[in-house]
Every structure is written in C-alpha cells, then in structure tokens.
Amino acid sequence: MSRPSPEQLTRWNDQLRPLSPAEIVRWALSRFAGQAVVSTNFRPYEAVLLHLATQVQPDLPILWVDHGYNRPATYRHAEALRTRLGLNLQPYLPRLTPAHRDALHGPVPGPTDEAALQAFSALMKLEPFQRGMRELAPAVWLTSLRHAQSEGRAGFGLVSWDDNFHTLKVNPVLSWDDARMEQYLREHDLPNETDYFDPAKAEAKRECGLHAAWGRAAVAAVEPAP
Secondary structure (H helix, E strand, O other), X not given: OOOOOHHHHXXXXXXXXXXXXXXXXXXXXHHOXXXXXXXXXXXXXXXXXXXXXXXXXXXXXXXXXXXXXXXXXXHHHHHHHHHHHOOEEEEEOOOOOHHHHHHHHOOOOOOOOHHHHHHHHHHHHHHHHHHHHHHHOOOEEEOXXXXXXXXXXXXXXXXXXXXXXXXXXXXXXXXOOHHHXXXXXXXXXXXXXXXXXXXXXXXXXXXXXXXXXHHHHHHHOOOOOO
C-alpha cells in the first residue's frame, strides 16, 4: 500500500483508541484482508497477540526470525504455541549460522558495545526480517509493541507507517500493561515464556532495530554472505 497521509493516520488512531485489542485486530484484518502478517519472537506475552489474531484469521502468516541464539525454553515455547494455535509459522533464518557468525566475528556483543550490537542485529535479525517482509509483502504488520515495555515506546501510536519496512504497523495491545496481559493468558489458558533473552538487544529495554530509525541504515549495510 502507499504511505497514508498524517491526517489519515490521525483519523485511524482516533477511531481505534476506544476499541479493544480484539476489535483492533478485526479492523486491521478486515480492512487489509489477505495482506497482513503478525511478527513474533516468542518473548513473554507473545501468546496474547498470536491468540487474538488467529481467532480472526487462523491461517494468518506468522513471521518469525529464528536467529539461532534462542534459549531451549524459547524453542519449546514456540513449538507449544505452534501446535496449540495451529500457527502458520513462516520462519526466516540469517544467511550465517550462529557458529559461522561467531567464528568470523567473535562472541555475541554485550550491552556496552552499541556499534557491535547494531552490527549483530543487522546481520542476524534485521536482514532476515527484511527478507521475510519483502517476500510476504504485507500491507499491514501486526505487532505486540506496548507502551509499558520502554520509555521509547511510550509515544507509539496504535497505527503508524513503518519506514524501515514500508508497511502500515498496527499495535493492538499497545495500552495493556503486564497485569492485563497475564490476565488474558489466564483467561485463555495460554502458556507464557519466562526464560527469553534476545542477544540483539542485550538488555530488555534496548531496541534491536526493528522499531528504531537506525535499523534501516544498519540492515542496508549488511553484505550478503557468499
């Protein structure tokens, strides 16, 4: 789809603000029928949006970048949700395996080395995500972004245009805090993941680049692996 005007984005945000996450999901999936994806990394509370979305469209493509550095509990959680919800999982992998990357570049960077973290994220997370978005070509991208996750996300809108991936981004659970997410999990008997760690972030409240302006430049600098 073409980039909506600021006025259109404002109208959509005003229209959706009083609605529940389930209603926001239905709005997005009906307005952009057959042109939507949900992204996930199977971190804590991801089951909420996956459940909400697949209740409306069971075959909705679920874009997952498996960078290969997930903990065993995360892989078990991903498989449990895939089976439980019948997820149409679309996994995208980096062009390098973790062992190959580590041999060339050394251990995964720590939180104090911002330049190295951005390079790691671009190679192992942003590039496969961009490849997935290009191949799936969604008009709308549903995410689990929430205001409570970080100060940087506190100003996000329910609907925005994403310059990194050139698509409309919709955040149905944006206003929910952890307690409300936990309540939804209990109400629907859904599992949660409590052992998640994202090496592309290194810290929980740091951005990996998917939802940050620097991500576009970082992934553009990635050289395709031979």
